[in-house]
Amino acid sequence: MDTLFAQLVVLESSLALLFGLGMLWRRGVPAYISAFLWQSLVLAAVAATVGYFGRERELYLVAALLVVVKALAIPWLLRDMERRFASERELAPYVNTATSLVLAGLLVLFAYAIMRPVVAASQLPTRTGLPLAMGLVLVSLFVVMSRKKALTQVVGFLMLENGIALLAILGTYGIPLIVELGVFLDALMGFLVMQIFVYRIHETFDTIDVDQLDRLRH
Amino acid sequence: MNAFTLLLVPSLASALLALLVRPYRRVVGWVNGVLSLVAVGGAIDLWARVLSGEVPVAGDLLRADALSALLALCVSGVAALAAWLGPGVGADDDYDPAQARTFRIFANLFAATMLFAVTTDNVGFMWVAIEATTITSAMLIPLHASRASVEASWKYILIGSVGIALAFAGTVIAYFDFVSLAGRDRLALNWTVLRDAAPALNPQVMQLAFVFILVGYGTKAGLAPMHTWLPDAHSEAPAALSAMMSGVLLAVAMYAVVRWQAVAQVTIGPGFAEDFIVLLGLLSLAIGALSLWSQRNYKRLLAYSSIEHTGLICIGLALGPLGVFAAMLHLLNHSVAKSMMFLLAGRVLHRYRTAEIGGVSGLLRVMPWTGGLFAAGMLAVIGLPPFGMFVSEFALVRAGFAAGRPVVIGLVLALLAIGFVGVIAHLNRMLYGPVPTGVAVGEGSGWALVPLACCAVFLMVLGLTVPAPIDGLLVRIAEIVAP
Numbered sequence: 001m002d003t004l005f006a007q008l009v010v011l012e013s014s015l016a017l018l019f020g021l022g023m024l025w026r027r028g029v030p031a032y033i034s035a036f037l038w039q040s041l042v043l044a045a046v047a048a049t050v051g052y053f054g055r056e057r058e059l060y061l062v063a064a065l066l067v068v069v070k071a072l073a074i075p076w077l078l079r080d081m082e083r084r085f086a087s088e089r090e091l092a093p094y095v096n097t098a099t100s101l102v103l104a105g106l107l108v109l110f111a112y113a114i115m116r117p118v119v120a121a122s123q124l125p126t127r128t129g130l131p132l133a134m135g136l137v138l139v140s141l142f143v144v145m146s147r148k149k150a151l152t153q154v155v156g157f158l159m160l161e162n163g164i165a166l167l168a169i170l171g172t173y174g175i176p177l178i179v180e181l182g183v184f185l186d187a188l189m190g191f192l193v194m195q196i197f198v199y200r201i202h203e204t205f206d207t208i209d210v211d212q213l214d215r216l217r218h
Numbered sequence: 219m220n221a222f223t224l225l226l227v228p229s230l231a232s233a234l235l236a237l238l239v240r241p242y243r244r245v246v247g248w249v250n251g252v253l254s255l256v257a258v259g260g261a262i263d264l265w266a267r268v269l270s271g272e273v274p275v276a277g278d279l280l281r282a283d284a285l286s287a288l289l290a291l292c293v294s295g296v297a298a299l300a301a302w303l304g305p306g307v308g309a310d311d312d313y314d315p316a317q318a319r320t321f322r323i324f325a326n327l328f329a330a331t332m333l334f335a336v337t338t339d340n341v342g343f344m345w346v347a348i349e350a351t352t353i354t355s356a357m358l359i360p361l362h363a364s365r366a367s368v369e370a371s372w373k374y375i376l377i378g379s380v381g382i383a384l385a386f387a388g389t390v391i392a393y394f395d396f397v398s399l400a401g402r403d404r405l406a407l408n409w410t411v412l413r414d415a416a417p418a419l420n421p422q423v424m425q426l427a428f429v430f431i432l433v434g435y436g437t438k439a440g441l442a443p444m445h446t447w448l449p450d451a452h453s454e455a456p457a458a459l460s461a462m463m464s465g466v467l468l469a470v471a472m473y474a475v476v477r478w479q480a481v482a483q484v485t486i487g488p489g490f491a492e493d494f495i496v497l498l499g500l501l502s503l504a505i506g507a508l509s510l511w512s513q514r515n516y517k518r519l520l521a522y523s524s525i526e527h528t529g530l531i532c533i534g535l536a537l538g539p540l541g542v543f544a545a546m547l548h549l550l551n552h553s554v555a556k557s558m559m560f561l562l563a564g565r566v567l568h569r570y571r572t573a574e575i576g577g578v579s580g581l582l583r584v585m586p587w588t589g590g591l592f593a594a595g596m597l598a599v600i601g602l603p604p605f606g607m608f609v610s611e612f613a614l615v616r617a618g619f620a621a622g623r624p625v626v627i628g629l630v631l632a633l634l635a636i637g638f639v640g641v642i643a644h645l646n647r648m649l650y651g652p653v654p655t656g657v658a659v660g661e662g663s664g665w666a667l668v669p670l671a672c673c674a675v676f677l678m679v680l681g682l683t684v685p686a687p688i689d690g691l692l693v694r695i696a697e698i699v700a701p
Contacts, residue, residue: 117422118391121398137387144380153376160380164387171394176404179342183386186349190379193353197372200360204368 005053006125009170012046013129015039016166017108020136020159023143023152024100029082032155033075036162040070043162047169050126058177059169065184066165074158074191081151081198085208095146107142108135118171126170133170136163150198150208154191161187221267221274221282222337224260225290228253229297229330236322242315247307250322254298257333261290269690278405281339284694288546289336289466289473292553296465297329299669303561304458305361308663312568313456317361321456328354328462332470342393342407344474345386348438351467352378359455370450377447381437385474388430392481395423409477416484428482428491432475432498439471440525441532442502449509452521453573457564460517464524465557469549472531476542479535480699492536496626499536502529503630507637510644515573516566519644520559523599526637527552527607530614533630539696540617546695548610550688551598551680555607558673559595562588565666566648570657575644579651584659587667589649591674596645598677600638606680 019039023032044066051059095103111134119127140163143156168175175183202208232250239246267274268287275281282290304325305311306318313321331354335347352375359371389407396406396415405411437444452460475495483491506526513519527548534545563573565588570578581589598605611634618627653659661667679685684692 114426117420118394118426121395121420121423123398137384141380141384144376150372157376157380157383160383164383164390167387168390168393171390172397173402175342175390175393176407179340179346179407182343182346186346186353189353190349190375193356194375194379197356197368197375200363200368201372204363204365210372 002125005049006128008049009046009126009129010132012042012049013132013166013170015042016046016162017132017136017139020139020143020163021101021104023156023159024104024139025097029085029149029151029155030079032152033078033082036078036155036158037071037075039159039162040066040075043166043169044071046129046166047174050169050173053125054173056173059174061177062169062174062180069184069188070158070162073188077191077195078151078155081195085151085202093146093148100142100146103142104139107138108132111135111138122171124171124173126173129170130167133163133166136166139163148209150201150210153210154194154198157194158191220276221264222260222276222280224263225257225294225337226260226330226333228257228260229326229333232301233323233326233330236319236326240319242306242319242322244306246322247301247304247318250326251298251302251307254294254301254329257294257329258291258298261287261294264290265687265691268694269687275339278408279340279343280337281410282337283698284691285473285476285546285698286336288550288691288695289469290333292469292550293329293332293336293466296462296553296557297325297332299557299561299673300325300329300458300462302669303564303666305456308666313361321358321361321458324354324357325459325462328358328459332466335470336473339408339410341389341409341412341477344477345382345389348385348435348470348474349379349382351470352382352438355455355459355463355467358459359451361456361459364454366450367454370447370454373447374451377444378438381434381444383434384430384437385434388427388432388434388478391423391427391430392478395419395427395485398423409481412481413484416481419485421486424482424485425490428478428486429494431478431482432494435471435474435478436498436532439468439475439532440502440528441498442505442525442529445502445505445525448525449518449521452524452560453515453517457561457567460520460560460564461557464521464560465553468524468528469553472528472549475532476535476699483700495532495536496623499529499532500626500629500633502526502532503633504529507633507640510637510640513644514575516575516578516644516648517560517563517573519575519641520556520563520599523637523641524552524556526633527556527599530611530630533626534614534617535699537614537617537621537623539700540620541614542696542699543692544610544613544617546692547613547680547684547688548607551606551610551677554673554676554680555595555598555605558591558670558677559599561670562592562595566592569662570654575648577654578648580649580653582649584653584657585661587661587664587671591667591670593645593649594674595677596641598674598681600641601634604681605677607677609681609684
């Protein structure tokens with residue numbers, strides 16, 4: 001039973017990381033949005049799996065929230081934004097695809113290195129997925145830092161949040177539900193405010209290429 | 219009605235009032251001002267209770283020890299300054315009623331989230347509240363929509379959110395550490411529970427958690443090299459918001475670091491946590507001090523000075539009980555001085571219509587009181603006697619020698635001297651010289667100077683002596699953080 005549990009979790013975590021890496025070689029915001037959508041679904045599946053095998057009923061609620069907020073509501077809003085800015089040309093990121101992939105590989109290795117004591121400290125069957133979650137956190141961080149389009153940065157940030165949620169579910173079977181709800185609320189509000197600002201950037205600069213945001217450079 | 223009602227409810231009530239009264243009326247601003255003073259009363263009440271040895275709690279959610287009381291005082295005090303001097307009270311400000319309404323709603327929510335962050339016992343909710351500060355304050359930066367302010371708020375919200383997300387990753391890892399030791403517990407995210415469990419936690423795991431937490435909350439606190447959002451956000455925001463961000467938001471982020479440091483250093487033991495903190499602190503101090511030289515904008519000058527002082531506070535935290543005492547005294551000084559300076563800078567900007575240092579001259583002749591206070595505040599900020607920062611910096615230096623870190627202290631003194639010279643040159647240019655054509659001479663809305671003058675007097679008092687009630691509070695904090 002435990003081996004099946006462990007294998008399922010590692011499979012799902014790998015998929016979540018893979019969708020994160022997809023940001024690096026795919027082009028175009030629609031592809032990023034669907035990668036995020038699928039990643040959120042996989043994350044919900046992880047929550048449900050851990051909920052089932054670990055007998056944590058609360059995680060079913062978390063899974064349901066993940067589906068509603070991150071797989072339905074946010075992708076829908078993202079698509080809406082994307083349609084308005086569809087005419088914008090695609091931009092080359094600060095780092096090219098090949099280099100990005102090599103760096104991402106190194107980041108995942110680095111994640112394995114720093115998570116060694118964490119994995120060693122845990123007895124949970126889910127522990128083998130922990131470095132993958134940390135890998136997703138670091139890769140998403142890299143995506144946010146290396147992209148020029150505000151919308152792409154937002155997707156990178158959302159994936160970073162997914163990575164942390166994965167870390168929490170795998171490492172601790174979820175943080176206390178009441179805090180989890182607060183985190184969800186923040187994530188949603190944060191996203192909505194970011195959305196407002198993407199529109200504002202578009203209004204004031206006629207583009208969402210943040211490379212144009214250089215008035216304040218010092 | 220418990221010890222926290224007076225502190226937490228007024229700002230929420232003010233936000234609600236501003237939301238309901240539409241269109242905005244000036245009376246909302248006045249009510250907001252009065253309610254903000256009620257919150258200050260609530261903070262003083264907490265302070266008195268803490269001094270009498272009590273630790274007020276409300277369920278498992280709220281708890282106020284000396285550290286919370288100090289931050290509650292700073293936050294409610296600066297929020298009151300912003301409420302009285304912010305948009306929508308005086309007749310001659312640059313804001314229309316819609317902007318004043320937006321300001322009143324979000325500034326009060328901003329204050330409420332900060333006050334909640336410093337009084338909750340649950341580090342998970344502390345995180346939720348600090349994340350919420352980013353959301354509420356980012357809405358206010360482009361109150362005057364311009365390219366620069368939209369850019370500043372985008373940088374702020376993106377870098378701030380990412381930083382805070384990393385702090386959450388750290389929180390999760392620390393929670394993991396607890397769960398692996400003691401199993402799942404509803405209260406495991408309560409700071410008191412974590413602190414009691416700290417000696418038994420896994421040091422290597424906690425080390426990783428603390429790195430994430432320090433980088434994460436350090437981003438919000440403006441520690442280098444994650445500080446890049448800070449000068450933009452602080453210089454583009456409306457004066458009252460800059461005062462809140464620089465005066466207390468940075469302090470609230472440092473508060474989160476201190477809370478975790480108190481847990482982490484027990485688990486990890488001496489060495490790692492302190493070294494990491496000193497490293498980031500020195501880097502911030504260096505970047506802050508060196509950047510002071512090249513600034514052409516006086517609000518950015520103040521912002522870089524905030525980075526410098528956050529760095530100092532950070533260094534103090536790693537220097538044992540004496541250092542914590544000095545750091546917290548410095549935090550109090552910085553809250554008072556920087557909120558006063560940003561509000562004065564707002565007055566200067568309102569009159570001269572430029573934030574360029576080169577565009578401001580003859581300030582002492584144009585607005586003698588504002589200019590005088592501005593000069594006094596600037597001298598306080600660079601650590602001259604008879605102002606409070608001289609005392610706290612002196613205490614920090616002494617703590618450094620006592621803790622056996624003469625090299626760190628040598629670097630601190632050198633960098634402070636560099637910053638000092640950089641600021642003095644700019645200040646001279648602004649105070650003296652001819653009055654530019656088209657700039658009216660004479661103070662406007664003089665009553666607004668009264669609270670600002672009170673800040674200057676308070677700084678001077680702190681420069682002469684540390685009053686017993688404050689001393690008692692700081693001693694208790696040092697006992698909590700560095701037992």
